Amino acid sequence: MRQKITIGTRSSKLALWQAEYVADCLRKQYPDIQVELLRITTKGDKILDVPLAKIGGKGLFTKELEVAMLNSDIDLAVHSLKDMPTALPKGLSLSAITKRFDFNDALVSPVYKTLENLPKGAKVGTSSLRRKAQILNVRPDLNICNLRGNVNTRLRKLEEEHFDAIVLAVAGLKRLGFGDKITQIIPAKICLPAVGQGALAIETRSDDDEIKQMLAFLHDDKTTDATTAERAFLARVEGGCQVPVGVYAQIDEDDKLVVEAVIGSLDGKTLIRDSLIGKRENASQLGTKLAEIILQKGGLAIMQSLGLCCEK
Known part of the structure; x- marks a missing residue:
């Protein structure tokens, strides 16, 4: 050794x-x-x-x-x-x-606390198109602004650049001891995470x-099976940071793999979202199949509108 x-x-x-x-x-x-x-x-x-x-x-x-x-x-x-x-x-x-530690996204908003309470036109910081599209889908009146930097930098910019709220991963905040900064854990029904988040x-x-x-x-076998499905979904749609893609897989009480994913337009007006359940050993095929379903339902049109082609 x-x-x-x-x-x-x-x-x-x-x-x-x-x-x-x-x-x-x-x-x-x-x-x-x-x-x-x-x-x-x-x-x-x-x-x-x-x-x-x-x-x-x-x-x-x-x-x-x-x-x-x-x-x-x-x-x-x-x-x-x-x-x-x-x-x-x-x-x-x-x-x-x-x-996996925690897959969710978190809102940090010292004054307004939640997405629902943010006033019309509120300035919200995130560098993620995935977060932007999903948040605009439920709050199209918000002003989503680019926010780069590590966790500490983004928390500092929350005050310095006068954001009403910023969106970060729960896992990163908690790992660095900033769990107390979280004012809302954004539900997955509103915002599905990035592939492998947490x-x-x-x-x-x-x-x-x-x-x-x-x-x-x-x-960890369970996390590996879940993220294998998520990464297979992403590989099929060819989405990276440039595409609003969210996907989350988990093992249910029957030891089945449940995969849910979304492809969204940049303005959040269109979200194509669906889910599949299958065997854990078929994780990769499950992720790919869900990608095909969402692409056929309108995801492909969104990709093409962004100048990307995912025909195979």
């Missing part, structure tokens, strides 16, 4: 929390092994004044970490699963997915069998 493991991570407080969480788990599981972090800056960290949708998709926060891994500078990288592309570079594998993904070199075996104790 190797004597040292190097974990690649972005430098934001949330990314460091995630990497330290995995590092601490490894240290407890393998007390004789040295575990260290290597901080790496990604393109998504450098460009903070442009909406994500205009500078690229999910690879914005992973590419530099993946290059370091292929160069053997690091042994593994810890990501928010929602930041990961559905197709990984040759030579890399998604080797462990941790138990789960951590551990990426390794495909041929590093020793590291894969060492990570096995962190792998």
Whole structure:
């Protein structure tokens, strides 16, 4: 067994929390092994004044970490699963997915507290087209404004840039100790999450069998089945940060997989939403089938209106 493991991570407080969480788990599981972090800056960290949708998709926060891994500078990288592309570079594998913490989005609004209470024309900050489309569907009168930066930066901008509310992931807020800032957990019936939201993904070199075996104790089967369906849905519709796509899968009391998803227009006027139930072992096929259904019901027209083609 190797004597040292190097974990690649972005430098934001949330990314460091995630990497330290995995590092601490490894240290407890393998007390004789040295575990260290290597901080790496990604393109998504450098460009903070442009909406994500205009500078690229999910690879914005992973590419530099993946290059370091292929160069053997690091042994593994810890990501928010929602930041990961559905197709990984040759030579890399998604080797462990941790138990999902919380999938919901949160409203932070010190004065108005809830979406319902926000006044007409209220300024709401988010960098996510997914959140924008779904929120505008129920509150078309709101002024949704771009908000970039890490969790701490966005909370600071809430006051400095005079937002009435901002929308963030519950998981990120709670992991950083900001759970008390949440004034409303937005129901999934209003806002379905990003693919994999709330789960951590551990990426390794495909041929590093020793590291894969060492990570096995962190792998959660239920979360993996659920997010496999979600990622299959996303892969079929070819949606990243540029497309308002929300999807959430969970295991029900009968051990069946329930998948619900939405594709929305940018203005929120049109949401195509549906769900499917199937066997857990058919997670990938279930996600793909649901994507086909939603595309046929109008999702394809939305994609085409955005200049994207998902014909296969």
